[in-house]
Amino acid sequence: MKIGILGGGQLGRMFIQEALKYDDEFYVLDPNPECSCANISHYTRGDFNNYDDVLEFGRDKDVVTIEIEHVNADALEELENLGVKVVPNSNIIKIIQQKILQKKFYEENRIPSPEFEIMDGSEEEIKIQLPFVQKLNTGGYDGKGVQLIRTTQDWRNLWTQESVLEDLVDIDKELSVIVAKNENGEIKTFPVTEMVADPKLNLLDFNICPADVSEETQNQIDIIAKQFINSADSAGLFAIELFLDKNGKIWVNETAPRLHNSGHQSQEGNANSQFEQFYRVVTNLPLADTDAFGFSGMLNLVGEENHSGKVKYEGLEEVLKLPKTYVHLYGKTETKPGRKMGHINVLADSREELMEKLVYIKSLVKVITN
């Protein structure tokens, strides 16, 4: 099968790596000829945000998919009209690309997400109470395009672009659930992941799986995942980012229509990884079992502050001495502050052992320059 991927970053790379078990041909569209996928696929230089580039790239593929959601969805729609299979479909990509549409989607489909107000210039007055979260309608990524408006002082920082203004949730835990559906309508979810964020970089820091949540919380999440995947009306693999608030209620923060950082520990932690599951989705094969093998966790390898240039991974040899510890680098030669360069997965027999290992590994390893 000729599988075309918009975007050639690490998600595409790990997808192709996993899918090398099967006999397909992978094609990648990315502006950067040194992207993570360039050497392991048929690479086309081009802009996945450009209508013509995407249309041209997709025409002769059996299926076109994405590893980043900021793509030209109109071109994907045209490919669908031309009979090319697009997974996930252009409609759900468009909804997710725009925070305003995404919020309305949750509202219409009775998926609990924080109360919100749309700021698009149509109303003079902002009615939402402080504190609240401003999310730009488009262009947000990896925590960018999101800010907290806590005090009347913060009002002066309010962005003027189209946005969603959203109630601030009193967060107890950040969670994520990955749900997949193939064209045959088969649905499977992964065990819930718990995330611990680095407040400075606003990137995930540790993932822990399975999350330590009550049966009642698990039930809420199951209902949300089911409701989302049925409403989305598209084959695909989706990562639903969730907040558990201090009253025990689950809210959807946002959804990614693709492979996700919160599922990386599934590479060694589950019977099958999110990458294998995504392959099954894209090729409409039976979905894979997602059982967890004990406890698994992940630590992002992120470029240190004040280091830009050719990357060096300090302490990696020490890490490789540890049992059930797996280093995944993304084939990027240049580091810069906050850049995701790789991750480390860990398996353990208990949550305590897992946390100890993650904290120890974090103390060992640094992403710096030579």
Next chain:
Amino acid sequence: MKIGILGGGQLGRMFIQEALKYDDEFYVLDPNPECSCANISHYTRGDFNNYDDVLEFGRDKDVVTIEIEHVNADALEELENLGVKVVPNSNIIKIIQQKILQKKFYEENRIPSPEFEIMDGSEEEIKIQLPFVQKLNTGGYDGKGVQLIRTTQDWRNLWTQESVLEDLVDIDKELSVIVAKNENGEIKTFPVTEMVADPKLNLLDFNICPADVSEETQNQIDIIAKQFINSADSAGLFAIELFLDKNGKIWVNETAPRLHNSGHQSQEGNANSQFEQFYRVVTNLPLADTDAFGFSGMLNLVGEENHSGKVKYEGLEEVLKLPKTYVHLYGKTETKPGRKMGHINVLADSREELMEKLVYIKSLVKVITN
């Protein structure tokens, strides 16, 4: 690191697939531009048996290794003289390439292997008793170049080329142990694998790991693995094929100085696979832990009789519905009778469950043409 591999078949492919977790560049030398590695490495068309091709290919690499042992070892020796790292070294490759040298190596290093006689034209008379096994000195592979001489009738089939004639072992079980050593001298073995052969194709049929052997047998194997790796005097990953005879004694059949079919189930069955371990060997990193996760097994996908041409895998979709079952295809588009096209790994909680799953899968899947 620039890693050069002689041979671009499935062993190289699965090695590169695993090692995509790290930031290296892979170069492959193979005569076939449609070989399994061509699309996922920097490919050079050339003959790994040709002195000049190997020398030219290896000159600018940080390390040169093999995924097949039938390579030009003189060129590897010259690369060593030029300061290129070669793993495993040319000396042990030469010894293993020639069955006569290999047998002498076992004899000199007190590694138990069946009694033998050399047939090289220097002696008129063959003294070995019937039945015996004839192994051609060079050119044997996947069961080719080996024959059983059972009766005086069989004498007329005796090949005239240089050979080893070897006592026939009264085999109870065929076993294999994979042992790895890095340049720092660190040594690790994998749990012993038990093999069930298909008498018709003389290819492995099922692998089962860990093997069901007594403590006494395990001890014999541990001693052999240690003795072999110390005598080999080379970094490398080696698969030692063993016979357990009906008196409970272990004999070395032969050794492969490379990744091996008998280790394939380690991809999902062990904390780290033979491919990960080989990466650690080639790059002289700390060796990986090899603990088994319960029981694992492997089934080869081999081209059916009377089918030559574009491959079709019948029954694969049914297989993909089974939990903890992993399909690995080798990226080969053309099948022919007996050609290794892929394998399927299976995990289970008991040996009985494992055997049942393997037998069931074997009944489901067929490698045929369209």
